[in-house]
Amino acid sequence: MKSNSLWISRSLQNVWHPCTQMQHHETMPLVPISHGRGAWLFDADGKRYLDGISSWWVNLFGHANSRINAALKDQLDKLEHVMLAGFTHEPVISLSEKLAEKTQHQLGHCFFASDGASAVEIALKMSFHSWSNSGLPDKKEFVCLQGSYHGETIGALAVTDVAIFRDAYGPLINSAHVVISPDARQALEGETAQDVARRAIAEVEKLFEQRSDKIAAIIVEPLIQCAIGFAMYDALYLTLLRALCDKYQVHLIADEIAVGCGRTGSFFACEQASIWPDFMCLSKGISGGYLPLSLVMTTDKVYQSFYHQDIRRGFLHSHSYTGNPLACRAALATLEIFQEDSVLATNCARAAKINAALAPLAQHEKVKNFRQRGMIWAFDAVDAKAGFSSRFFTQALKQELLLRPIGNTVYLMPPYILSDEEIAHLAHNTLSVFEQVMV
Numbered sequence: 001m002k003s004n005s006l007w008i009s010r011s012l013q014n015v016w017h018p019c020t021q022m023q024h025h026e027t028m029p030l031v032p033i034s035h036g037r038g039a040w041l042f043d044a045d046g047k048r049y050l051d052g053i054s055s056w057w058v059n060l061f062g063h064a065n066s067r068i069n070a071a072l073k074d075q076l077d078k079l080e081h082v083m084l085a086g087f088t089h090e091p092v093i094s095l096s097e098k099l100a101e102k103t104q105h106q107l108g109h110c111f112f113a114s115d116g117a118s119a120v121e122i123a124l125k126m127s128f129h130s131w132s133n134s135g136l137p138d139k140k141e142f143v144c145l146q147g148s149y150h151g152e153t154i155g156a157l158a159v160t161d162v163a164i165f166r167d168a169y170g171p172l173i174n175s176a177h178v179v180i181s182p183d184a185r186q187a188l189e190g191e192t193a194q195d196v197a198r199r200a201i202a203e204v205e206k207l208f209e210q211r212s213d214k215i216a217a218i219i220v221e222p223l224i225q226c227a228i229g230f231a232m233y234d235a236l237y238l239t240l241l242r243a244l245c246d247k248y249q250v251h252l253i254a255d256e257i258a259v260g261c262g263r264t265g266s267f268f269a270c271e272q273a274s275i276w277p278d279f280m281c282l283s284k285g286i287s288g289g290y291l292p293l294s295l296v297m298t299t300d301k302v303y304q305s306f307y308h309q310d311i312r313r314g315f316l317h318s319h320s321y322t323g324n325p326l327a328c329r330a331a332l333a334t335l336e337i338f339q340e341d342s343v344l345a346t347n348c349a350r351a352a353k354i355n356a357a358l359a360p361l362a363q364h365e366k367v368k369n370f371r372q373r374g375m376i377w378a379f380d381a382v383d384a385k386a387g388f389s390s391r392f393f394t395q396a397l398k399q400e401l402l403l404r405p406i407g408n409t410v411y412l413m414p415p416y417i418l419s420d421e422e423i424a425h426l427a428h429n430t431l432s433v434f435e436q437v438m439v
């Protein structure tokens with residue numbers, strides 16, 4: 001038996017895979033990965049795949065990155081873990097300092113967890129509790145955008161508007177207000193992306209006018225709603241939303257779990273709108289794709305609303321692995337790479353090369369809404385047949401490419417290290433896979 005098939009049958013015995021109808025694995029085989037190097041993953045039979053989606057959007061500087069590996073090996077011999085309640089350690093201090101600095105200390109208080117959904121839960125709880133500590137306990141409702149995705153725990157699902165993840169648990173979920181998305185593809189005849197943003201904001205203002213005394217926060221994915229199929233929108237929406245939140249006393253939660261850490265071109269996506277939220281959620285890329293780590297950054301104002309003699313006014317939320325030293329150290333090594341390699345600037349040049357390489361695809365007659373921001377590319381397949389996404393995924397694997405379309409939207413979200421050769425491989429094979437799947 002070849003190693004791939006052996007691993008597959010063993011995995012199907014005891015591992016329940018995420019985001020999967022397990023019966024589909026009767027026809028769609030698992031891909032057993034034995035090791036990774038740079039932008040490449042290698043399966044148990046030695047076949048390679050270019051990681052075009054950064055292993056579910058987490059990897060920034062490649063697999064087995066020597067600098068992150070070295071930092072982790074060093075940390076491993078010092079301290080693998082200690083509880084963060086009542087204790088502290090160098091990696092969590094340095095990481096909090098560095099991140100606070102990146103927001104010019106506007107978001108100077110970092111609260112840690114381990115995964116993205118937990119960071120969203122924390123922001124929701126903190127927002128409500130902060131208003132309640134400030135004498136406004138009626139502010140307990142939340143607002144999210146149509147097509148929003150903020151994670152899949154019960155609380156995070158309340159602000160997630162993706163039917164396939166949400167509907168099965170409808171009876172368990174506290175509903176949030178859903179407002180229209182500023183998705184630039186929804187432009188009416190003659191409208192610009194900024195017009196769509198203004199139209200979407202008008203709806204938020206209407207809701208705030210009626211209910212802001214009941215609303216704690218609005219949560220958004222700045223610039224790009226990723227999980228619904230990479231809906232990109234104008235930064236003006238965020239600028240106007242910040243002003244509305246100030247006017248009506250509603251917290252703004254920026255979920256930068258997917259779009260943060262340089263993905264959209266700036267370190268934080270919010271920077272492109274020249275705003276800071278009241279809560280910023282980070283995860284995914286923050287540890288370079290190495291270890292589970294998430295955090296919520298917030299303002300001094302929110303922090304002060306909890307600072308009190310009375311323990312019940314404190315934020316008593318905790319996770320066992322909160323602020324894990326190894327994960328924080330991976331994040332520090334990741335931030336060092338950003339600085340030492342001027343990553344935002346080099347990504348700009350790299351994105352221009354990728355754009356050029358993707359030009360034939362962008363002009364393909366079956367491609368519409370070709371769009372790009374920073375290190376994210378997406379396009380929609382015109383008149384795709386049923387099963388487009390799984391057929392594309394399977395064909396891509398055959399051509400040494402890991403890509404997983406969402407519905408009829410193909411997206412590329414590669415790590416920030418592609419060489420010219422790898423860019424050519426990505427662009428050429430994406431086009432060729434697309435053409436084969438569209439016949």
Ligand SMILES: *Cc1c(COP(=O)(O)O)cnc(C)c1O
Pocket residue numbers: 115116117118120149150151152221226227255256257258259283284
């Ligand atoms: C992935 C993601 C989450 C959830 O993070 P997990 O670590 O998967 O729980 C939340 N929000 C956004 C925008 C995401 O992309």
